[in-house]
Amino acid sequence: MNPIIIGLIVLMVVIFWNTSRYQNFQILGVTFTPEHANSTEVRQIQKRFRIEEFVIALVFAAFGFLVQLEMFQGKRDMLFMIILVSYMFLSYLPFVLIQKRLRNLKLEKEWIYNTEKRTADISVSREKGKSAPKKHWIWLSWLLSVVPFFVVLFKDNTWGNVAISLFIPLIMLLIPLSYPMVIRTKTPFFSKNSDLAKTYMRHYERINAISYIQVSFAVNAFFIVLVLSMIYSPSNLLFVSLLLGFVVILIGIMVNATRKNQTLHKDFFNEDDLSITESKAKYKWGAYYDSADTRLFVPKRIGMGVTINIAKPAGKIIMGITYLLTIGLIGFTIVMFSISEFEMSVEADSFEVHAPIYGVEIDYDQIESIELSQEPLEGIRTNGFGGFEKRFGYFNMDGYGPARLYDFSTDHSYHVDILLIEGNNPRWIIFNQLTEEDTKALYDELITNWEN
Amino acid sequence: MLIEIDLSSEVPIYQQIRDQIILGVGRGDLKYGENLPSARQLADDLGINPMTVNKAYNTLKQEGVIVVDRRVGTKVRENPDNIIESEYMDRLEIILAEGLAKTEDNTAYQEKVETMLQKLIDGRTNR
Numbered sequence: 239m240n241p242i243i244i245g246l247i248v249l250m251v252v253i254f255w256n257t258s259r260y261q262n263f264q265i266l267g268v269t270f271t272p273e274h275a276n277s278t279e280v281r282q283i284q285k286r287f288r289i290e291e292f293v294i295a296l297v298f299a300a301f302g303f304l305v306q307l308e309m310f311q312g313k314r315d316m317l318f319m320i321i322l323v324s325y326m327f328l329s330y331l332p333f334v335l336i337q338k339r340l341r342n343l344k345l346e347k348e349w350i351y352n353t354e355k356r357t358a359d360i361s362v363s364r365e366k367g368k369s370a371p372k373k374h375w376i377w378l379s380w381l382l383s384v385v386p387f388f389v390v391l392f393k394d395n396t397w398g399n400v401a402i403s404l405f406i407p408l409i410m411l412l413i414p415l416s417y418p419m420v421i422r423t424k425t426p427f428f429s430k431n432s433d434l435a436k437t438y439m440r441h442y443e444r445i446n447a448i449s450y451i452q453v454s455f456a457v458n459a460f461f462i463v464l465v466l467s468m469i470y471s472p473s474n475l476l477f478v479s480l481l482l483g484f485v486v487i488l489i490g491i492m493v494n495a496t497r498k499n500q501t502l503h504k505d506f507f508n509e510d511d512l513s514i515t516e517s518k519a520k521y522k523w524g525a526y527y528d529s530a531d532t533r534l535f536v537p538k539r540i541g542m543g544v545t546i547n548i549a550k551p552a553g554k555i556i557m558g559i560t561y562l563l564t565i566g567l568i569g570f571t572i573v574m575f576s577i578s579e580f581e582m583s584v585e586a587d588s589f590e591v592h593a594p595i596y597g598v599e600i601d602y603d604q605i606e607s608i609e610l611s612q613e614p615l616e617g618i619r620t621n622g623f624g625g626f627e628k629r630f631g632y633f634n635m636d637g638y639g640p641a642r643l644y645d646f647s648t649d650h651s652y653h654v655d656i657l658l659i660e661g662n663n664p665r666w667i668i669f670n671q672l673t674e675e676d677t678k679a680l681y682d683e684l685i686t687n688w689e690n
Numbered sequence: 691m692l693i694e695i696d697l698s699s700e701v702p703i704y705q706q707i708r709d710q711i712i713l714g715v716g717r718g719d720l721k722y723g724e725n726l727p728s729a730r731q732l733a734d735d736l737g738i739n740p741m742t743v744n745k746a747y748n749t750l751k752q753e754g755v756i757v758v759d760r761r762v763g764t765k766v767r768e769n770p771d772n773i774i775e776s777e778y779m780d781r782l783e784i785i786l787a788e789g790l791a792k793t794e795d796n797t798a799y800q801e802k803v804e805t806m807l808q809k810l811i812d813g814r815t816n817r
Contacts, residue, residue, distance in 0.1 A: 355694060355696050366727065532741075
């Protein structure tokens with residue numbers, strides 16, 4: 239079973255479970271008073287949502303198992319991606335439904351709260367940001383994301399690896415840059431007693447800022463360990479343990495913050511002081527939408543951080559660009575790798591594989607052995623392409639270890655295995671051709687040249 | 691000191707913020723030299739655009755109620771120059787006349803205005 243699928247599904251189920259709890263006067267962005275949130279109807283809707291999410295996760299886990307069958311060998315990467323993307327879409331459905339159900343229930347029961355009045359306490363607002371850890375902590379965590387770049391640069395500076403190790407710190411920049419906005423997020427508690435409100439705000443700010451920094455450290459540390467393990471000791475077991483460890487840590491941070499916030503809420507909450515302002519925000523295209531809100535950057539209603547309000551023209555543009563870039567990039571990569579071919583050429587003193595990004599050239603004196611084998615090619619992709627018709631790039635193959643794989647998904651099981659004298663990544667170069675005859679012919683040609 | 695804005699009111703939001711800060715200073719809820727939150731922070735706490743709070747702050751700055759210090763941020767002006775401009779007195783006259791135009795009971799009206807003023811002054815001296 240692909241560890242990425244397991245990790246993601248576990249993560250999603252726990253995230254959905256945790257976020258569908260009543261916190262900060264809201265259930266998944268829909269406002270409720272504590273009394274209303276505790277009603278049987280609301281609890282039932284929450285339960286239904288959790289069951290739906292769980293069932294969807296189970297169905298997709300079952301698909302994940304099916305893909306493990308022998309018949310899908312060589313096509314697994316692409317199938318996993320399709321499963322993953324479909325899961326993302328389908329798991330969003332209960333999320334939309336629960337909000338609709340909760341809103342309908344509110345209309346039915348006439349639980350409509352204040353939407354027009356907004357209150358802020360100047361003495362509380364003024365103290366904001368003073369209890370959160372200083373900015374340098376979050377920047378320090380970001381610096382960690384740059385470490386893999388230097389490691390890759392000196393150790394394994396192939397074009398693809400360097401690009402990835404540069405691209406990730408750029409994306410990670412969003413974390414420290416949004417930190418001030420996270421700190422400024424409105425405290426979900428209101429009291430006419432300024433001192434009480436101030437104390438609450440300080441605790442709330444600290445809990446959230448610290449968990450934001452913890453998440454940042456966890457993400458960056460995971461990235462470093464992942465890159466280092468891929469370079470120095472790629473193994474499936476290590477990868478699975480890393481991913482599971484990372485998921486457990488993330489869940490731990492998230493649950494811990496929710497629990498602390500709930501305790502804080504219980505300690506400070508006073509029914510007389512309660513003044514709930516209802517947000518009119520909805521989700522459109524999976525993004526925050528509130529035409530009454532004049533802000534572009536708004537605090538996320540679920541989870542930590544900041545998001546954009548797509549009711550604003552700038553918000554629409556940003557969302558459009560993000561969606562286009564994501565879909566375009568994935569689409570471009572798939573199309574580019576699918577249409578491009580890899581070719582092998584046997585020269586007098588070297589053997590060369592021509593392939594986009596993952597090409598390789600080996601001199602014959604680097605080769606320890608060449609064999610024609612029928613061992614099943616099982617393993618995981620560490621950096622490469624896995625499509626329906628072929629897969630190539632860096633793989634960690636069962637029974638071999640780190641290898642460059644150039645595999646056409648063919649009916650015949652023959653492949654040529656080249657063991658290199660030196661080097662750990664790759665140690666092997668494994669390839670086949672479209673037909674059994676071609677594979678055998680290439681093997682014969684290669685072995686003749688090498689022995690000479 | 692609490693600021694409450696009403697999104698459904700016909701009074702512009704920046705005006706509501708400006709009025710409430712003036713009231714705060716008048717009542718003594720906000721002392722001379724006291725810091726105000728940054729425009730971004732107040733905007734986030736009220737769930738409105740920072741430009742709106744900026745507009746309120748700029749109006750207050752022009753009116754001489756607050757000052758912007760680059761190091762410490764925005765604060766209530768420390769040493770008011772004790773000058774009440776004639777333009778302000780003209781506006782006050784109109785507002786007082788407006789009240790008189792709506793009532794025949796001059797004594798009751800006068801008492802109300804005096805109580806209101808006294809309450810503001812008491813609020814300041816008690817702090």
